[in-house]
Amino acid sequence: MSKGWKFRKGKSGDLNIIPLGGLSEIGLNCTVFEYKGSIIVIDMGLMFPDDSMLGVDYVIPDLDYLVKNSSKVKAIFITHGHEDHTGAIPYLLQKINAPIYGTCLTIGLIKRKLQEFKDIISPKLITVKPMEKTKIDDFVVEPIRVTHSILDSVSYAVGTPAGTVIVTGDFKIDNSPIGQRMNLQRFSMYGDEGVDVLLSDSTNALHSGYTPSEKLVGVAFKDIFPKIKGRIIGSTFASNINRIQQFADAAIANDRKVCITGRSMLNNVEIASELKYINIPKANRIDVKYLDQAKDNSVAIITTGSQGEPLSVLSRIANDEHKTIKAKNGDTVIISSKAIPGNERSVASVVNMLYKKGVHVIYEANAFVHVSGHGSAEELKMMMSLVRPRYLMPVHGEYRMRAGLAELGIHVGIAKENIIMVDNGDIVTLKHDKSMSITGKVKTGREFISGRRLANIDINVIKQRNKLAQNGIIIIRITPTANLGSVFAVSKAVGFISDNLFVDMKKDIEERSVDKYLKLLSEKGAGNAIATRISKDVARYIAKKSGVSPHVEVILPQIEI
């Protein structure tokens, strides 16, 4: 147990650890710690939707458990400023008013993000420092510096009378980082004192060996830059402040001025500059509007779009849609990132468009210009060796990666029965006798965000959208004739087949609908059943005729209601 705080005497209560997300996916990281009526949470992340989640911009964990227990929620601690650890904060704060704790840069980034949400007024944002403990009811929480692809990343040691838990957050063990060093000693000290549970990053558990140091990317830049005669256009994650620093350093060393462009890149550099996490002297910068006046070999642009995002600066340059920066023969683009699974095609498309314009592209396929922010097998084993936890709970990552970490845990000497594979929502209870087990389950799930709000959509809506997306919709309206003696039908297709080809089918569909309507009317009373039955009949006809099955919506004649 951590020093410096005395816990109340007497038999301790049970500590419940409840992951609300992050265990069946990359993203949605969010873990609840509950002890004697108090809750603290570590991380509050979002996830980017997969292709089947049509019309969804972000996914967040179902926060129902926290909303229902809002009076118990005392603090949200954030390990670092990436969106898969911070992105759900605005949506939580729209529902409950909990203070957010994090290190300096993390809080700076969160503060800027929350400014976009007009309905969140004066959120409580509290900056914590590594080695400084925060006491909240029976919890004592200490941030421990780690290295990762964003500065100011920390693990948290959570002390309670029931035991001590360490949550690594995302980390690599970079022994030659840019700036802040990892506090290996502190992990070791906690290991000496005894750690009951380690919740460890599993992302790169399937990668053997060590993840290369961030500094090697700087070495690559220093090797590449002098060879380039024309403009240099670099692209990386806007949050990777160290990478941006290294790019800028290489540019300046080669007598190039640095042009930072793209909204999120500018925002992040501005925040990081204010907080002194990055240093690109004003004299060495050039505004995007003066680029045209500068010689090609005197500038280096750094911007967003390393994932091929359609609206990013790099995509717009590649597709000739950028207002001021036009790609040209002689330019060199450096994509300093790895395509996240699902983005491979977008990145490839950007690269192809650039090649077509005579641009030389340096990226993962042909150069070493990126390193991962997650530790590989040897680093994960090192963390476990330092902390020597009683129990290991692999978190952060798909099941196969977490299973990979479990295997590494066994290699390191953790007893197999002390490695616990849990699902989102499982209540894992650490008892005063140091036994640990799954004792229950809370409701979990995913909520969808569209723009800046909850999308108010459920799985049925997603199903309807998928059906519309496949084959469109046909709307058939049945209307009484002017003399009210009979009916006629008018149909319209949206997203079904090309208009000039729909003509043939349209007449058949309308005649068929009228026939069916009159037939059903003579059989039974009017009602929704009639619309459904016409719809099914027409759908069958269309499927036979065209081979595809659009949604068929039938609108019956209706009197005022």
Next chain:
Amino acid sequence: MSKGWKFRKGKSGDLNIIPLGGLSEIGLNCTVFEYKGSIIVIDMGLMFPDDSMLGVDYVIPDLDYLVKNSSKVKAIFITHGHEDHTGAIPYLLQKINAPIYGTCLTIGLIKRKLQEFKDIISPKLITVKPMEKTKIDDFVVEPIRVTHSILDSVSYAVGTPAGTVIVTGDFKIDNSPIGQRMNLQRFSMYGDEGVDVLLSDSTNALHSGYTPSEKLVGVAFKDIFPKIKGRIIGSTFASNINRIQQFADAAIANDRKVCITGRSMLNNVEIASELKYINIPKANRIDVKYLDQAKDNSVAIITTGSQGEPLSVLSRIANDEHKTIKAKNGDTVIISSKAIPGNERSVASVVNMLYKKGVHVIYEANAFVHVSGHGSAEELKMMMSLVRPRYLMPVHGEYRMRAGLAELGIHVGIAKENIIMVDNGDIVTLKHDKSMSITGKVKTGREFISGRRLANIDINVIKQRNKLAQNGIIIIRITPTANLGSVFAVSKAVGFISDNLFVDMKKDIEERSVDKYLKLLSEKGAGNAIATRISKDVARYIAKKSGVSPHVEVILPQIEI
């Protein structure tokens, strides 16, 4: 020029080479050769749609040029049996009746595929053999054996009075293949005689070194199989007959019976067995229905689904949806393939589901159980060194890959100005004086297939589907009241937001529509403009209220027409 055929004396005409697909994408391979009023085509491939092509199963090249010139089209030559080289054949044959030429296995696979199309009656399928020339008008066409991930793959040497062209098709240079060897000598001989143009595979031009031999996968199987105690479930492309053979050989050597399951896997093995390209003795096979009675360590299942395709056997096993094969603790799954870009998430999802069931998964992330069928840089350079073409035309691959091949061509000694980067539709003319240039352009594009037919959709339909997919549709019908004195509106949403949340907005939408309708009616005459204006007004309201923009379809009162 190839020996054995005498061309007519006198000044030769021009040879036009027109790629109809395959130059801006992976797939759609199709190149037209036109000489003095005769056309032959090499390859007739399809492409799998990307995520934006909603409701599309396959994409084929726009075949308009061939349909318009159908009387000139004398032959379609196919390099090998993969769908990106054969898949458009049925849709071409639905429009024109051209003979299809290919090697034995290639024709076998095409024949089977065409049986699924009832409207294609007695297609002309002609089997050709390597080293045997086919003369068609002024063309002399010779297949040359290459190694690739499907047996019976060939390049074609196309001789005309204007000059000789070699089309490599897909190839690697595997010096220890399973079965057929590549005929390096023949390429060398053509090189001696003089080749004017080489159209070369570019797929792996960005991979340095050599692609490993297929035989190494067999070595890996032989190493892995004896260590496995439970069932083995293997998965690869159904067309990779050599891989299936190696899997079966390893199984049999370890006293396991081979269970082949999955429709396309069974079809291909049946065809390949009939044609003697694979040999799995009946005594060593077991039918899927007897699996339950066999000991786990006495069977090895080989099936489809290596790309995570949702309906494949492996996906169904992973998701507990397979009728007879239930995954269980102790099973080992071997995924013997690489995820094609765009399929990474599906494959990962299958792996995760299997891990959760306690299945051990051996795949590209943790073992060497797959090799590419495409040659890497050194093999591509070797091909150019053998053939020593006057002109190089990089084909098969995205632009960056083709640009990569162009660079390799320069290394090999081909003059930069003799390397020609063309787009789909470019008419490349080889003149009698051996000059070559782009002399025109034919219409090209893509057509969409849904099920087994042309989908009859164009880019507008795809746009509408994308809009529907994002936010659904709201249908508003405006109807006269029973006494015809006024109107009322009824709205319905499909794929917009959850029903219980739509209720609030529904009333507003309907009132607003009626108000707008009455106002517009008093301003102007009725017509489509009114519907459009109501639609725009309501769309604005919905966007403001919900943050999203569904398609809004307004149906006005209408009298019989």
